[in-house]
Amino acid sequence: MIRFEEIEIGYSKPLLFIPSLTLDDGKVYALVGLNGIGKSTFLNSITGQTSLLSGKLFLNQQELQKISKVNLPKLIAYVDSSFSGVEYLTVFDYLALGRSPHTNNMGQLNTEDKQVIQEVVRELNLVHLIEKDSSEISDGERQLCAVARAIIQSTPIILLDEPTAFLDYLNRQKLIELLVLIAEKQQKTIILSSHDIDICINNALEFLIVSEKKILKTKVSDKQVVIREMEKDVLKSS
Amino acid sequence: MIKKRIPFILVIALLLVPLSAFIHLTTGEIYVSLNDFFSAIFEFKGNNSSHVLIREFKIPRILIAIVAGGGLALSGMLMQTLFNNPLAGPYVLGINSGASLLVALSLMSGFSFFGSDIGIISAALIGAFLAGILMMAVAQRIRSQISLLLVGLMFGSFTSALVSILESLSGEGALKAYTLWTMGSLQQVEFDQLPLILFIFICGIFLSFILIKPLNMLVIGERSAGLLGLKISQVRFLIMGITALLAGLITAFCGPIAFVGLAVPNLTRILLRTQNHSYLILGNLLFGSIFLLLCDSFIQLLSKQIALPINAFTSIIGAPFVVFILMRKLR
Numbered sequence: 001m002i003r004f005e006e007i008e009i010g011y012s013k014p015l016l017f018i019p020s021l022t023l024d025d026g027k028v029y030a031l032v033g034l035n036g037i038g039k040s041t042f043l044n045s046i047t048g049q050t051s052l053l054s055g056k057l058f059l060n061q062q063e064l065q066k067i068s069k070v071n072l073p074k075l076i077a078y079v080d081s082s083f084s085g086v087e088y089l090t091v092f093d094y095l096a097l098g099r100s101p102h103t104n105n106m107g108q109l110n111t112e113d114k115q116v117i118q119e120v121v122r123e124l125n126l127v128h129l130i131e132k133d134s135s136e137i138s139d140g141e142r143q144l145c146a147v148a149r150a151i152i153q154s155t156p157i158i159l160l161d162e163p164t165a166f167l168d169y170l171n172r173q174k175l176i177e178l179l180v181l182i183a184e185k186q187q188k189t190i191i192l193s194s195h196d197i198d199i200c201i202n203n204a205l206e207f208l209i210v211s212e213k214k215i216l217k218t219k220v221s222d223k224q225v226v227i228r229e230m231e232k233d234v235l236k237s238s
Numbered sequence: 239m240i241k242k243r244i245p246f247i248l249v250i251a252l253l254l255v256p257l258s259a260f261i262h263l264t265t266g267e268i269y270v271s272l273n274d275f276f277s278a279i280f281e282f283k284g285n286n287s288s289h290v291l292i293r294e295f296k297i298p299r300i301l302i303a304i305v306a307g308g309g310l311a312l313s314g315m316l317m318q319t320l321f322n323n324p325l326a327g328p329y330v331l332g333i334n335s336g337a338s339l340l341v342a343l344s345l346m347s348g349f350s351f352f353g354s355d356i357g358i359i360s361a362a363l364i365g366a367f368l369a370g371i372l373m374m375a376v377a378q379r380i381r382s383q384i385s386l387l388l389v390g391l392m393f394g395s396f397t398s399a400l401v402s403i404l405e406s407l408s409g410e411g412a413l414k415a416y417t418l419w420t421m422g423s424l425q426q427v428e429f430d431q432l433p434l435i436l437f438i439f440i441c442g443i444f445l446s447f448i449l450i451k452p453l454n455m456l457v458i459g460e461r462s463a464g465l466l467g468l469k470i471s472q473v474r475f476l477i478m479g480i481t482a483l484l485a486g487l488i489t490a491f492c493g494p495i496a497f498v499g500l501a502v503p504n505l506t507r508i509l510l511r512t513q514n515h516s517y518l519i520l521g522n523l524l525f526g527s528i529f530l531l532l533c534d535s536f537i538q539l540l541s542k543q544i545a546l547p548i549n550a551f552t553s554i555i556g557a558p559f560v561v562f563i564l565m566r567k568l569r
Contacts, residue, residue, distance in 0.1 A: 047465060073467035086457055089513040093454075100455055101467045107451030153466075 001025050002046060002157060002189055007055030009038065009045045014053055016042060018215055023191065025156070028176070028183045029217075030200035031193040033210030034230055039193045042210065043159050046191075047078050060156055073101035077150035079160040083142060085135035091145055092130040095121065098152035120152050124178065139166040147175065151182060160192040164199065172196065176203045197226050244510050244517050251524035258531035259300050265538040270296060298427045303534045304527040305439045306424065306488045307498060311526025312446060313481040314499025315506070315518055319453050320477045322460070323383040324507075324567060325560070327500035328366075328485035331386070332393040334494040336369025337362040337486055338420065339397040345416045346408035355431075358419070359490040366486030369393070370478040421547035422493035424534050435491065442484045446519050449476060453515040495530075495549055497556020502526045504563050 004021040008014045015038035023029055033039050044050040046057065048064060057064040059075050067075065077098070086094075099113040109117075121127055126148055129137060134145070143166045150158050160179075164172040176199055183190045191208070194200060200207065201220055209216040209229045220226055263270050270292060278292035314327040321331075328334055344361040373390065380386050405413055427435065446453075452473045455463040464470050488495065506521040507513075530548075533555070537546045 049461075049465070069469060070467055073465065076465075078465045080462060083458065083462070086513060088507055088511050089457055093513060094458065097455060097458060097466060100451065103451070105448075105451060107454055 001058075001060055002191075003058040005056045005058070007045075007057060008053035009041055009050070010053055011041075011050070014213070016210065016213055016215060018055070021215060021217060023189050023217075025187040025189055026184050028179050028190040028192065028203075028205050029208050030197075030205040031191055031208045031210065032195070032197060032200070032226060032230065034233060037210045037233065038213075039210055040161060042215070043078070043161060043191065043193065046157075046159060047076055048072060070101075073153065073155070075155055076157045076159065077153035077155040079146045079150045079158070079163055081162040081165055083146050085133075085137070085142055087133065087135045089134045090130070091126065091132050091134050091137065092117075094134050094145060095126075095130070095149050095152055098149040101153065116154060117152055120148050124148050124151075140168065140171055143167055144171070144175070147179075156188055158188055158190045160190070162194060163192050164194055164196055172199055173202075176200070176205070180205070197223050201226075244512060247509060248517065248520055248524065251521065251528065254528050255304070255524060255531070258528045258535070259304075262300055262303065262531050262535045262538070263296060265535040266296065267538065267541055294429055295425065298429055298432055299424050299534070300531070301432060301436070302424045302427045302492065303530045305435055306492050306495060307502070307526035307528070307530025308523040309439055309442060309484040309488050309526070310495060310498040311502035311506070311522040311529075312442065312519065313484040315503035315515075315522045316446065316449075316453075316477050316481050317499070318503050319456050319515070320474065321377055321383075321386060322456065323386060324504055324563060325383060325387055325500065327497075327503070328481060329494065329496045329499055330394075331373045331390040332369045332397070333366045333373075333482060333485045334489050334496075335394045335397040336365040336367075336372070337489040338365070338494055339400060340365030340368075341419060341490070342401045342404050342416050345419070346404050346412045359487070362490030363482070363486040366489060367479075367482040370482040374474060374478055419493045420549070422495050422549035424492055424530075424548060427491050431491070435487065438483060438487050442480050443519070443523065445476065445480050447516075449473065449480075450515045450519070453477075454513070457513045493547075493549060496553045497560065498526060498530060498552055501556040501559045501563075502529055505559070 002023040004018040006020070007018045009016040009018070031039050031042065041050055045052055046064075059067065062075075095117055096109060096113070099109060099117065100107060103109060103113060121130060124144060124147070126145065129141060129145065134142065137145070143163060147160065147163055150160070164175060167175060179190055179192065180203060182188060201223060207216075207218050207220045207226060209218065209226060211230050211233045216229060260272070263272075263275060268291060270288065274288050275292055275296070278289040279297075282293065283289050310328065317326040317328065317331060318324055320326075340361040341358055344357050372393070376389050377386055380389065405416070452463070452468055455466055455468045456473070460470055485499065502525050503518075503522055506518060506525050509525070510517055510521050512518065530552075533551050534548060537548060537551055540546055
């Protein structure tokens with residue numbers, strides 16, 4: 001669960017103001033908004049990469065500022081949109097890095113770690129990839145691996161920055177379905193930013209629409225509602 | 239299959255180290271048999287001239303080749319992982335330049351303390367460390383891999399210009415001492431200095447092994463590693479510290495040795511095909527030692543005709559290899 005109280009987000013000038021917002025366990029939220037409106041900054045604020053200008057942010061009842069750097073990765077997993085693979089880094093070694101918040105100082109995997117990795121690999125159908133070089137698989141496969149790594153991290157909260165960007169239609173649908181399933185089954189809070197409004201509506205995700213320096217949490221069944229909301233920014237500035 | 243391949247290569251490399259040392263032993267100007275070598279170690283007699291020769295010249299030179307080769311390769315690997323840049327290394331990023339500048343300053347200052355062994359060693363260490371801090375500050379602001387190298391190159395030109403100015407101002411003796419130092423040599427180390435050198439070398443290795451987990455995390459980039467809980471600034475400081483310690487130590491005793499720290503880590507990755515640093519550390523130590531032992535054997539072989547500086551020789555082999563890596567990576 002994530003709770004926002006009187007929060008201002010931004011750099012020198014505030015980009016977003018969130019008086020009160022609660023994101024529940026067991027749900028997947030779609031973060032939408034025009035380019036440069038503050039979606040990434042919003043996600044970065046939750047991971048603590050961008051500090052809050054004011055207000056309080058709670059992750060599972062704990063205040064973000066009071067969580068140590070060592071414990072934060074046990075609460076939040078973050079999926080970057082930009083992992084482009086590393087030569088000679090196998091997919092298995094890449095996925096295993098997801099366990100690093102839980103492993104000892106030498107980073108050795110114990111039986112539980114290996115079990116978690118195996119389960120996720122099976123669930124996401126990545127078995128044929130694990131021995132491969134992460135720089136030699138397709139963009140779509142890499143995206144899927146990045147998501148797998150976040151699930152392997154076993155955190156109550158997962159944030160994904162445009163996870164569907166490189167995927168074809170079928171894989172997009174499959175990924176969203178999987179995230180919904182995981183959120184429900186393991187009671188996780190998942191936020192994904194996306195420009196693919198249709199697929200988010202089709203899967204009945206709850207929307208977080210960023211516009212006019214605010215975040216509107218709403219259930220949407222009509223794409224036009226989202227577009228109208230996002231357009232407010234354009235109309236205002238023109 | 240993959241899991242057995244890497245240990246197999248490492249075991250072969252481990253066997254190649256004594257073999258290269260043996261080649262090194264037999265290529266010297268004065269022939270040394272294995273028998274003499276072992277009796278010089280185990281039944282040393284002070285009045286036996288070949289025992290003295292082995293103890294005073296052969297053993298230090300072999301050990302220094304192992305320390306310098308392994309140490310430079312290791313510090314190159316650390317920098318490449320830290321900067322996420324396969325073209326990083328103590329030489330290209332100016333660690334050697336920093337050490338050279340301070341050594342030049344201390345040699346040409348005219349004070350005898352600064353010209354002594356301890357003076358040169360501390361000057362090289364301080365110079366290496368200062369250059370490391372400078373490069374770290376620059377790397378914070380520069381994201382492009384090539385730009386960082388260009389900055390290193392500029393830093394190198396800048397320091398060598400400063401050194402030239404110093405040279406023109408200084409006397410003949412200091413000039414000669416400095417020039418000899420820059421040519422690089424594995425034969426200036428004496429037997430009594432070995433314990434200190436080996437101690438620092440082993441500390442560097444030990445610290446690198448402690449950093450295996452952070453190093454493996456850094457492979458996917460500082461940002462992602464940070465989100466997985468890596469304490470970036472602490473790790474950065476430690477890595478630069480080890481690098482400066484190893485590269486500074488070796489530069490102090492052997493002079494600047496180019497390209498070992500750049501070429502060997504790449505070669506190791508290509509041979510082992512892994513990003514697991516527990517293997518990479520071992521691989522770099524072994525391949526670096528073998529590489530420098532063989533280079534120095536070659537220099538010994540030619541020593542009757544020409545006195546080839548080790549720095550020139552590693553560059554002749556290393557520079558084309560780096561061009562090969564560039565063409566492979568940046569097509």
